Amino acid sequence: xxxxxxxxxxxxxxxxxxxxxxxxxxxxxxxxxxxxxxxxxxxxxxxxxxxxxxxxxxxxxxxxxxxxxxxxxx
Numbered sequence: 001x002x003x004x005x006x007x008x009x010x011x012x013x014x015x016x017x018x019x020x021x022x023x024x025x026x027x028x029x030x031x032x033x034x035x036x037x038x039x040x041x042x043x044x045x046x047x048x049x050x051x052x053x054x055x056x057x058x059x060x061x062x063x064x065x066x067x068x069x070x071x072x073x074x
Contacts, residue, residue, distance in 0.1 A: 002069040003030050009049070011060025027069055035066055 004027045012019040030038075042048050042064050050056045 001030065001032065002027055003035060004065075004067050004069050006065040006067075007062065008065075009059050009062045011058070012056065013058035014053075015055045015057075038064075039066065 004025070007024045009022050010020065012022060045051070049059050049062060
């Protein structure tokens with residue numbers, strides 16, 4: 001199934017730079033199991049983002065929205 005992911009982060013530190021706000025929006029073909037796994041990891045892992053993003057050392061607030069993409073939206 002095709003899903004849309006929207007990651008919003010505020011008060012970031014990347015390397016020596018401070019960034020007020022950043023939004024990353026992408027679509028991806030994933031299985032239901034992959035979505036459940038990502039959701040579970042997002043909720044339980046405190047360093048979910050810094051483990052995946054090179055140079056990211058701090059994130060103040062962040063949200064991850066996952067929603068299905070329907071054929072009529074493509």
